[in-house]
Amino acid sequence: MTPGRPVPPPLAKPVYPAPDGPSAGAGTDAAGVLAAARGAVSSDSGLVPLTVARRAPAADDVEIAIEFCGLCHSDVHATRGEWGGKVYPLVPGHEIVGTVSRVGSAVTDFAVGERVGVGCMVDSCRECDSCLDGLEQYCENGMTGTYGAKDRRHGGTTQGGYSSSIVVDRRYVLRVPESLDPAAVAPLLCAGITTFSPLRHFDVAEGDVVGVVGLGGLGHMAVKLAKAMGAKVVVFTTSGPKVAAALELGADEVVLSRDEAAMAAADRTIDLIIDTVAAPHDLNPFFRTLRVDGALFQLGLPSEAMPPVNPGALIRRRIAYAGSLIGGIAETQEMLDFCAEHGVVADIEVVGAGQLNEAYDRMVAGDVKYRFVLDTSTLQAPAEEADA
Ligand SMILES: [Zn+2]
Ligand SMILES: [Zn+2]
Numbered sequence: 001m002t003p004g005r006p007v008p009p010p011l012a013k014p015v016y017p018a019p020d021g022p023s024a025g026a027g028t029d030a031a032g033v034l035a036a037a038r039g040a041v042s043s044d045s046g047l048v049p050l051t052v053a054r055r056a057p058a059a060d061d062v063e064i065a066i067e068f069c070g071l072c073h074s075d076v077h078a079t080r081g082e083w084g085g086k087v088y089p090l091v092p093g094h095e096i097v098g099t100v101s102r103v104g105s106a107v108t109d110f111a112v113g114e115r116v117g118v119g120c121m122v123d124s125c126r127e128c129d130s131c132l133d134g135l136e137q138y139c140e141n142g143m144t145g146t147y148g149a150k151d152r153r154h155g156g157t158t159q160g161g162y163s164s165s166i167v168v169d170r171r172y173v174l175r176v177p178e179s180l181d182p183a184a185v186a187p188l189l190c191a192g193i194t195t196f197s198p199l200r201h202f203d204v205a206e207g208d209v210v211g212v213v214g215l216g217g218l219g220h221m222a223v224k225l226a227k228a229m230g231a232k233v234v235v236f237t238t239s240g241p242k243v244a245a246a247l248e249l250g251a252d253e254v255v256l257s258r259d260e261a262a263m264a265a266a267d268r269t270i271d272l273i274i275d276t277v278a279a280p281h282d283l284n285p286f287f288r289t290l291r292v293d294g295a296l297f298q299l300g301l302p303s304e305a306m307p308p309v310n311p312g313a314l315i316r317r318r319i320a321y322a323g324s325l326i327g328g329i330a331e332t333q334e335m336l337d338f339c340a341e342h343g344v345v346a347d348i349e350v351v352g353a354g355q356l357n358e359a360y361d362r363m364v365a366g367d368v369k370y371r372f373v374l375d376t377s378t379l380q381a382p383a384e385e386a387d388a
Pocket of ligand 2: 124126127128129130138139140141
């Protein structure tokens, strides 16, 4: 809880009855499918055509025909082995939108043809305090990532959404409002919820001033969501050309963070800062822009050490320095419903399977406004892959 702030609204409680394993047979003689996919076979292979075996839906499973999948920076790090410990072949993708193609015998809350989404996790232990509180992202036994993770119930390694289909337990499937463009919804499943969760936790409302550091995939969502919550939004950027882009997105003000006079003028003007920058950077100048009881949430995970935080900057204004990781399933559903209510989606550039490697290079160079989304109809069918 952020000191001095109102208590955030309670999260909807998840429905985790007694943990159950895969329900053998699922009451049907359904077969699994071979899905067309793109993934890495080594750290330097780039993304190549692959085939992924998807299990037959078990009783609690939802099989999804994937339409779109967002490209996240994590995908680049994971496929290139920059975070280590990955098993190849690896099919990335955790911003998945599609339609239900089959359901298991115990699934009553999703119907064939319904538009659904899957974010960064496909399972968790369902027993620990975090899971029971609807904070599955903080599962004490480790959430199961949508790709590159050990599948705790079905064995093997999870494979993600750069693929024509996926099978996921109903408890980790989101309902995607039909009023939103499905391609532009995809990035909400990672970039959207990652920024929504700290804004919600801080109970941002009209009258609050929210600072956003960095204007990439996460930052542009933070601007849109904070505006939709009624806040005044100030974007901090090091890049002059991003000033106009930030204003176009709806930011009320832009501060060039390397301009000392501009930073001094922003002293004690901000209630909450959402810091989306993943490269090491000095946080102390940003603490000085916060009011008493302000907070800075860091969302990017730098691979190298950050300059040290000056405790005096925190102490003198009772400032909280916090981190935050995606959001739970109930909260992600709340975010999607909020976005439908306010007409919020990501700004995207749709790419085909053949453009993925180029898109990765452009992401690393920061050359995208603001998220690439893969159109999975461009993936080759498995039969064609086999002939290739
Ligand atoms: Zn992501
Ligand atoms: Zn758990």
